[in-house]
Amino acid sequence: MNRLLADLRIVELSAFVAAPLGGMTMAQFGAEVIRIDPIGGGIDFNRWPVTQDGASLYWAGMNKGKRSVALALDKPEGRELAQAIATAPGPKDNERGGGIVLTNLPPLPGLDYASLKAKRGDVILLRLIGNRDGSAAVDYTVNAASGFPMVTGRTSSEGGAPVNNVVPAWDIAAGLYLATSLLAAERHRAHTGEGQEVVAALADVMLTAVGHLGYIGDVAINGHARPAIGNDLYGSFGRDFATSDARRVMIIALTPRQWRSLGRATGLADKLALIGQMMEVDLDTETGRYEARDAIAALLARWCAGKTLAEIAAAFSGSGVLWGPYQDFVELVHNDPRCSPANPLFAEVEQPGIGRYPMPGLPLDFSASPREPTRPAPRLGEHTDQVLSEVLGLPAREIARLHEAGITAGPERR
């Protein structure tokens, strides 16, 4: 966390990864982010991974540092409160800093752009949809259409079924595109007074990546798609290898410098040079290394198979070789110092209803705004009363009436 955006308030009507990540990123920059959920929780409130008690580690992960307000969004009075919060003046008596709404849910009555704008002329609404035509799409379906699962985890000669990413790459990219766009739209509003509606389609986020990486051009210009090549790096040298102690390492030589370092550190430089002669390629070029990759890998596989991970690490230490070991989530959390409070990225945070564990903050350090401790996710409805009082200025009597009428709810224990 830092304080760079402490004069902004963002209201989030969201679920799952993309919009929650966009909003949480703003919270990590110090913005006041109010996530409004239906009483009892939204459709992602129990998303896995969960604890033994069923508390969602995922929900906690995606909502750190936000305020949580629980409203009866199925009733007009609940939606009116949501609209009032979404269009209220900003925090710190900064009128301009409010009126920013981030959502990836279908618009509720009164919370569409026209209604919000009628209430506050300079409102900014950022909406993530599935497909541009309004039809549903999520990371899993968008990924299936992307072409990537057909070239993941297998080689063309093996054939076989597509392999899904486990990383929700499209949701993550969409959330960060929303964060960037929020700041661009807020900047425009600060300069001109003008709000706007910003609409992104998750399918389009995927398509930009396929295009930017050159894979659309590859088909359109070259007339073919890149092959499935397992874990190999496309167009240069990179592959994974087994060690003598049943670990695996990824070894890469993208640049001539990395290639020379690899020859030196393994003591295989002379033998690798023979491959160039044998295959009639220039191993100082990416294309040459890619064409000769099976021969290169044959030498490296034998070299790695004769060494433990620790021996390989020692051989490569300070050598300029680009490499890294594979590890699973348990090894990452238990053994990798980067994934611990030794890394300023992390803080041990007490998450109500779950316990104490290391939570990451923003993966960037700003010299003009020092890192502040990561804050836990709220309990659902934890800030309902506070927000009704501070943001809407409702008196205690009215807040009590709303609770009794079932229009609002306070913090839930779970």
Added chain:
Amino acid sequence: MNRLLADLRIVELSAFVAAPLGGMTMAQFGAEVIRIDPIGGGIDFNRWPVTQDGASLYWAGMNKGKRSVALALDKPEGRELAQAIATAPGPKDNERGGGIVLTNLPPLPGLDYASLKAKRGDVILLRLIGNRDGSAAVDYTVNAASGFPMVTGRTSSEGGAPVNNVVPAWDIAAGLYLATSLLAAERHRAHTGEGQEVVAALADVMLTAVGHLGYIGDVAINGHARPAIGNDLYGSFGRDFATSDARRVMIIALTPRQWRSLGRATGLADKLALIGQMMEVDLDTETGRYEARDAIAALLARWCAGKTLAEIAAAFSGSGVLWGPYQDFVELVHNDPRCSPANPLFAEVEQPGIGRYPMPGLPLDFSASPREPTRPAPRLGEHTDQVLSEVLGLPAREIARLHEAGITAGPERR
């Protein structure tokens, strides 16, 4: 493209995906983005995919809409020019809009934060490094450490080797974190006059995602990592199925509504209900569907195997079922209307040295700043003379001298 950031100039010293994507995103918002490369091109200038002539579709994809300046960065005079461009007043006579530098390369003398700040007090330098301790890391090595390859493309019972993402998810996320952070730092500078250095580590970007998704908590609190479950959705129902015409589809039921739609659209509601009884789970919960997923999949597999993709599409059309077909890159480019100029995201662009093909713009539409056509990538050095003249105000004689002295280079044909 739009014009929201047309008063900003960003200077990029970069290669590969992350920083180029961050800079290109700014260019797609209308900023003037000047990528400075060594004469002859940087280490990513020939990155695959390439055309038959060796022109990089990847480089073109990552540098659309930028200006390209080629300088002898190995000589003091070349680096001085780079420093002068990086610290020059902004475009459109907007002093404040310049002095923003984005890099993922090791700092050259004169282009580190201290030197840039000495030249322009309010400079903003955004730097992506591999690991926080300065050691090298790229998407491939960071991904190997993330834990994701151990649960991708296989089940725990199968065991086997890790499976890499083909999508460079960490680079993409890092590029978009840089874009967000650039705007947050520029906003701070506009408010206070203060510049700053912003440093991100690619490994930290990966760690934030692992943490946000709940996988660190899963190990720390529950004491175990999520299992490898192939293409299944973790914690609810989702799996891929073969059709009678040798296609595959992903079918998902994350929410109770999607689950009921699936039963209705397949005509399997009654049989699916038996599974609830049989497995003693509540199929209206995510956990229930996850526990019973193999039984659910057995029914759906038979249903899909008896139908062509077209028949499945007809059955699911308008049904509320969340699903999508798999396709490879060729099918995506040739058959998917979303990946064509029928989608306003795309324009057919003539890329010098390569040809005409559909290029994506920004995956968001801004109501206050209409979409403008995507622009091609520059030729290497295409804007050297223009930038020396417009940004540095050098006279033609001096520009000619610099060329002759080998300090600068103009556009290269390839």
